[in-house]
Amino acid sequence: MDVDDYTEEGSFTLVLDGCRYRIPAHCPHRAGRLAHGHINQARMTITCPLHHSVFSLESGVQLAGPACGALSVRSQPLSSSDSAGDVPFNHDYAREE
Secondary structure (H helix, E strand, O other): OOOHOOOOOOEEEEEOEEEEEEEEOOOOOOOEEEEHOOOOOOOOOOEOOOOOEEEEEEOOOOEEEOOOOOOOEEEEEEOOOHHHHHOOOOHHHHHEE
């Protein structure tokens, strides 16, 4: 297998401020693993640990970093029955899917 042909797919889920976000596992710039990125709860952003691209959790729009385009982020408000399990984001709670 050629190294250039290697790809990984998938996503992970995090719960933040009453909403569940499904985030691609990798940054579109150079495939940095976003599950290891920094979450800024005040700005509702995720920062790629590889080259520090910053993306909006709400829209997926790239806000900073090397040009690479938006993330395909999906969000879903939690129902009242889900909110009991709402915990502040911690990487221990991120699940790869």
